[in-house]
Amino acid sequence: MTDRVYPTSKPATKETSPLNATNGGTTTVNNPFPANKAQLRPRYRPQPPPRRRRSCCCRCCLWTTFIIITILLLVAIAGVIFWAVFRPQKPTFSVSNLQLSQFNLTSTSVISRFNFTVSARNPNARITYFYDPFSISIYSNDVNIGDGSFKNFVHGSKNTTVLKTVVASSGENLESTDIATLRGDIKNKKSLPLKIMLETKVKAKIGSLKTKRMRIRVTCEGGHVAVPTGKTPTTAKTSGIKCEVDPRIKILAWSF
Template identity: 50%
Template sequence: MTDRIYPSAKPAGANPPASTNGATNPAFPATKAQLYGASRPQYRPQPKPQRYRRSCCCSCILWTIILVIALVFLAAIAGAIFWVLYRPQRPTFSVTTLRISQFNVTRSKDGSSSRLNSKLDLAVSTRNPNKKIVFGYEPITVSASSNGVGIGSGTVPAFVHERKNTTLMKASVTSAGTELDSSSASSLSADLKKKSGLPLEIEMDTKVQVKIGSLKAKKVGIRVSCNGIQAVVPKGKGKSADYS
């Protein structure tokens, strides 16, 4: 058998490994991450900003509520003082007399149209029960109706209603040739035949001004309604007829 010669595993000229006993590690250059970390400033947490705007808004709302409550309280005190000093009461109205001097419903022969001619004379009593309050009335519009059907209107002149005074107002409510629809004409004609009389409603519209000493309030509109009135049409004064 022939002997085989194997080459050495160590290449020629290879340096032996450095000894770890007492030898220093070689220095390597710094990486990019290390350089960036060295140059970056240190993070310092910032304190949260105080919410001055929200606290200011809450304060405004609180003061507004307090102001409103104070105004309501002062108004209640002023109202109580006014009530104790003046004891205000509203005036009263009542129809004392009402007389129908004319009430005619006429229809065309073909029944296509109807007309109303009427005249009512009435007196209304109004009383001012207040000791220190005066009422000033503008001209009053008086209107009369029966079951919702208008039968005339009139006016009462303006007047001043003095303290603790009762005033009698007189007015003539008229209608001259007012056209009526068929249902309204039939309703009025039927009511004329009733023994209980013609049901009437009286309404008065005006503006009134309240005066307390030298103080004058703003004028306000009012409406006075008087219901449940039954008026009997005298014989010969009321009729339902036809016209050509």
């Protein structure tokens, strides 16, 4: 009897693929190696930043805008109510009398004396004005020919106050061009064009509320006065003199 010999290992197996038949309808495919662990990890993709901070900024901007609009609306409503209740108006000034009793012009200076009267009227029914002392300057073609002042006073509601003072120049030195300008007006026009400026500070009392002091300037223009030849003073025509009241608002070093 013959002994049979069995192989100790199995022959390599082959897989056939019916779809890719190249040799008699079969194709030999070896088993691939197992995939690497690194290849199984998903690819990293950076995520966009969260939008929470952006939404918070938008909310803050919207609320800030809303608050500002609300404040402006309330201020406008309060202004309308204030105007309807108090009807505030600026005080008015007018030149009641202006006389030139002395005017001596030398080669370097001018000596003058004016009798000056102003009427101040407060047209408001519920507002009282408190004036500081006034400073007064009279100019002729931008040449200062006299200075003076008014005392401080209280200007009651619906009240007209008459203020009188003397405005004079005691011989301050002037430029030669200023002297020539004054001589030309006296020789050719027989009179001097006048510009009167009053400056002071004022505060107002509105009901029980008092405002801060504010600087104001009163400018009166349109007057002419003849130079006296003797001891009799000359009187300016006040009907053509118009006065304007302007607040002087100071921002840093500038006044408007």
